Amino acid sequence: MDSEGESVDPKLRFTDRVTSYVKARPGYPAEVIDVLRTNCGLTADSVVADIGCGTGILSRMLCEHAHTVYGVEPNEAMRATAQELLANRPNFSVVNAAAENTTLPATSIDLITVAQAFHWFDQKEARHEFMRILKPNGFTALIWNDRKTSGSPVAEAYEKLLMDFGTDYAEVQSRGKETLENFERFFGHSQIRRASIPNAQHLERDAFVQRATSASYMPNELHPRYREMVAAAQQIFDENGGGGSVTLEYDTNIYYAQMS
Numbered sequence: 001m002d003s004e005g006e007s008v009d010p011k012l013r014f015t016d017r018v019t020s021y022v023k024a025r026p027g028y029p030a031e032v033i034d035v036l037r038t039n040c041g042l043t044a045d046s047v048v049a050d051i052g053c054g055t056g057i058l059s060r061m062l063c064e065h066a067h068t069v070y071g072v073e074p075n076e077a078m079r080a081t082a083q084e085l086l087a088n089r090p091n092f093s094v095v096n097a098a099a100e101n102t103t104l105p106a107t108s109i110d111l112i113t114v115a116q117a118f119h120w121f122d123q124k125e126a127r128h129e130f131m132r133i134l135k136p137n138g139f140t141a142l143i144w145n146d147r148k149t150s151g152s153p154v155a156e157a158y159e160k161l162l163m164d165f166g167t168d169y170a171e172v173q174s175r176g177k178e179t180l181e182n183f184e185r186f187f188g189h190s191q192i193r194r195a196s197i198p199n200a201q202h203l204e205r206d207a208f209v210q211r212a213t214s215a216s217y218m219p220n221e222l223h224p225r226y227r228e229m230v231a232a233a234q235q236i237f238d239e240n241g242g243g244g245s246v247t248l249e250y251d252t253n254i255y256y257a258q259m260s
Helices: 015-024 031-039 057-063 076-085 123-133 153-165 169-176 180-187 205-213 226-240
Strands: 047-051 068-072 092-095 109-115 134-147 193-203 246-258
Touching: 015 076, 015 205, 031 057, 031 134, 031 193, 031 246, 047 057, 047 123, 057 068, 057 109, 076 092, 109 123, 123 134, 123 180, 153 205, 153 226, 153 246, 180 246, 193 205, 205 226, 226 246
Parallel strands: 047 068, 047 109, 068 092, 109 134
Antiparallel strands: 134 246, 193 246
């Protein structure tokens, strides 16, 4: 799973990445909503908690299909951005809280979603909290955009860029490799279903560089290797972006079940 950063407090990792995050992180295909509606009980009456909502990438989609969406986010900068970007969504409320203590009322949530954030949680504590806030028979869906690291020159060059410049890339990738055993422990059973949907991100030159800098393990502007990293990313684009853009491909993977 293409996870993004560690060694710093996970709740603070993305504070200096918000601008790049908004401009260059991939969204989720519309089929994600189809999976949630068909398999996880999402309806126009649903109350959804999007835990670790970040800048609201998934929350925005959920707002179009649910009655109420709570975006739970502990990082102040990310939370403020979600609040700003979804200000025109009256059914969205941002919550200053974490997965382990959402502050939401007990048995108040029909569906919990977690997009690109589960690997940062204290999973034992988050499990207890999710069980507390879910209504009986409520579902939880864990979602990742898993970037393809091979199969095209740009995918392989981008992966090498991360390996060459990432300050703790290997550690983060290791943390993000969730196992079936982890999921079974978290959900409380082995009847976990998975849906996989192709996804792609088409990036112009500046956005391609920002895609790299949005990762919390990559050098920020104060890092001595930042300019070198930007130049290397620009070179990858120049060598592969003949049509004015490059494409990063993903598998959007959804792991979903009721919890017990």
